[in-house]
Amino acid sequence: MEDQILTIRNLNAYFGDFHAVKNVNMTVYKNTITAIMGPSGCGKTTLIRCINRLHELTEGAYTTGEIYLKNNNILSMNPIIIRRQIGMVFQKPNPFPTMSIYDNVIAGYKINGIKMDKTEMDTIVENALKKAALWDEVKDKLKQKGAFLSGGQQQRLCIARAIAMKPEIILLDEPTSALDPKSTLKIEELLEELKKDITILIVTHNIAQAARISDYTAFMYLGELIEYDKSDKMFTNPSNPKTNEYLKGCFG
Amino acid sequence: MNEYISSKKRERIDKIFKFSIYIITFTILIPLFLIFGFIITNGIKNISIEFLIKNPVPVGETGGGILNALIGTFILIILSSVLAIPFGITAGIYLSENSNKKYAQYISTFVDVFQGIPSIVLGIIAYVWIVLPVKKFSALSGAVALSIMMLPTIIKATEETLKMIPYSLKEAAYSLGVPYHRTILKVILPAAFSGILSGTLVSIGRISGETAPLLFTAFGSNLLEWNIFKPMNSLPLLIFNYAKSPYPEWHELAWSASLVLITIVFLFNLLASIGEKKWKIKF
Ligand SMILES: Nc1ncnc2c1ncn2[C@@H]1O[C@H](COP(=O)(O)OP(=O)(O)OP(=O)(O)O)[C@@H](O)[C@H]1O
Ligand SMILES: [Mg+2]
Numbered sequence: 001m002e003d004q005i006l007t008i009r010n011l012n013a014y015f016g017d018f019h020a021v022k023n024v025n026m027t028v029y030k031n032t033i034t035a036i037m038g039p040s041g042c043g044k045t046t047l048i049r050c051i052n053r054l055h056e057l058t059e060g061a062y063t064t065g066e067i068y069l070k071n072n073n074i075l076s077m078n079p080i081i082i083r084r085q086i087g088m089v090f091q092k093p094n095p096f097p098t099m100s101i102y103d104n105v106i107a108g109y110k111i112n113g114i115k116m117d118k119t120e121m122d123t124i125v126e127n128a129l130k131k132a133a134l135w136d137e138v139k140d141k142l143k144q145k146g147a148f149l150s151g152g153q154q155q156r157l158c159i160a161r162a163i164a165m166k167p168e169i170i171l172l173d174e175p176t177s178a179l180d181p182k183s184t185l186k187i188e189e190l191l192e193e194l195k196k197d198i199t200i201l202i203v204t205h206n207i208a209q210a211a212r213i214s215d216y217t218a219f220m221y222l223g224e225l226i227e228y229d230k231s232d233k234m235f236t237n238p239s240n241p242k243t244n245e246y247l248k249g250c251f252g
Numbered sequence: 253m254n255e256y257i258s259s260k261k262r263e264r265i266d267k268i269f270k271f272s273i274y275i276i277t278f279t280i281l282i283p284l285f286l287i288f289g290f291i292i293t294n295g296i297k298n299i300s301i302e303f304l305i306k307n308p309v310p311v312g313e314t315g316g317g318i319l320n321a322l323i324g325t326f327i328l329i330i331l332s333s334v335l336a337i338p339f340g341i342t343a344g345i346y347l348s349e350n351s352n353k354k355y356a357q358y359i360s361t362f363v364d365v366f367q368g369i370p371s372i373v374l375g376i377i378a379y380v381w382i383v384l385p386v387k388k389f390s391a392l393s394g395a396v397a398l399s400i401m402m403l404p405t406i407i408k409a410t411e412e413t414l415k416m417i418p419y420s421l422k423e424a425a426y427s428l429g430v431p432y433h434r435t436i437l438k439v440i441l442p443a444a445f446s447g448i449l450s451g452t453l454v455s456i457g458r459i460s461g462e463t464a465p466l467l468f469t470a471f472g473s474n475l476l477e478w479n480i481f482k483p484m485n486s487l488p489l490l491i492f493n494y495a496k497s498p499y500p501e502w503h504e505l506a507w508s509a510s511l512v513l514i515t516i517v518f519l520f521n522l523l524a525s526i527g528e529k530k531w532k533i534k535f
């Protein structure tokens with residue numbers, strides 16, 4: 001059995017009176033890919049935004065329960081520290097439009113005012129871009145603006161930006177839903193490579209994608225975690241009839 | 253056949269419509285061109301290097317220029333920018349960051365209304381608040397009046413530009429563990445640079461032609477003055493004083509000074525639109 005890295009206990013998330021995530025319990029294992037799926041509006045995005053404390057930034061939003069990163073309760077730590085250990089990639093690529101490709105990758109250090117010498121920065125940028133499978137395409141134009149890249153390249157740039165911070169975990173919210181099949185494949189491949197270093201949580205609407213790349217899969221429905229298991233088991237022999245229905249495409 | 257006729261007819265209506273738009277636009281532009289032409293033909297005679305680098309001379313003497321007014325105008329512009337830009341941008345950030353709050357919406361409306369206050373009123377306010385207590389006219393008091401005039405434009409430009417920036421950009425910074433103040437300073441403001449810059453330049457263009465706020469504050473002077481605590485001349489003041497004088501040769505100088513002033517205002521507006529295009533970021 002793999003090491004546990006993230007333990008979610010009795011997690012509830014609210015938008016004001018609206019109860020969006022209901023009493024979720026799950027354990028995420030180190031160096032695995034965990035897919036979160038479920039019909040639209042079931043709380044997938046909200047769940048992962050609790051993990052890096054972005055959820056509470058929405059006005060009126062709050063959470064109860066516990067999320068342990070190793071032994072520390074994320075919900076009682078300083079969110080700034082947590083967000084440097086848990087990266088995030090959003091559905092729509094959002095590189096910093098004023099910055100070059102190079103500066104985008106190193107942004108987490110630069111904007112935070114973390115000083116280091118040029119060679120150290122170069123190494124971080126090169127490694128992150130290589131891991132994000134973008135290095136070969138951009139190595140000659142690192143000084144150009146990141147906003148000029150294609151959608152798929154921009155998304156890989158955002159992945160590079162997240163992994164440059166050397167996080168323990170990265171959260172990806174439907175990272176390929178705005179991309180063409182080729183770019184999607186590329187990102188799937190790089191994620192499988194990436195999990196050797198980083199634990200990956202990915203929200204996806206794409207059942208085939210979840211089946212292709214994930215080790216574990218969580219199925220959510222109306223804010224509840226209906227089923228959570230090894231992907232092999234989930235996709236061949238789900239225990240909950242709702243999961244079965246969803247996989248057969250009956251709703252969602 | 254019927255359809256053919258009706259489409260012919262529609263084309264004709266379109267043509268008449270477009271033609272009327274041209275005619276109307278052109279008609280209202282005529283007076284503008286006349287004014288420009290008038291200023292240029294009247295002003296160009298006396299324009300020379302001398303005119304720009306010499307101070308005014310007393311009536312009766314020939315020659316003399318507008319150097320003191322030119323320098324005064326630039327000092328006033330710099331001074332009021334230094335006063336207005338930091339406050340204007342800060343207030344703009346505040347308004348866009350709190351745009352869902354009632355009191356921010358009230359302030360935003362108030363700023364709109366403020367834009368309509370006649371500039372002479374701002375001059376009187378600076379007179380009452382600064383000139384009267386220290387019993388001295390000064391460039392500084394003029395700059396205060398001008399900077400109050402600049403504020404609404406800068407605040408609005410900042411607010412509107414920041415509101416256009418998608419929340420996803422902020423989230424990108426947050427997700428890297430960037431604190432709020434750094435997110436605003438290092439990510440959001442740079443992305444809004446072009447809009448804020450052009451708003452600021454437009455507001456500078458606006459105040460550089462203002463006479464009324466300076467009448468009881470900077471007051472004017474015949475000397476070249478660098479001290480901001482003393483009365484100072486400016487182009488609009490010089491034009492005002494020369495134009496209302498009884499001397500024809502001063503009237504001529506007023507035309508030339510107007511031409512210089514218009515050129516300066518034009519340059520600021522040109523810079524504003526160049527800057528806006530050059531650094532504009534599309535989302
Ligand atoms: N800012 C908000 N304020 C109020 N309710 C919200 C807000 N954001 C989301 N919700 C609600 O919370 C619930 C969960 O939303 P969430 O975005 O987590 O769903 P999701 O599973 O990610 O859906 P999708 O697959 O469409 O992205 C939805 O019912 C949604 O309407
Ligand atoms: Mg979502």
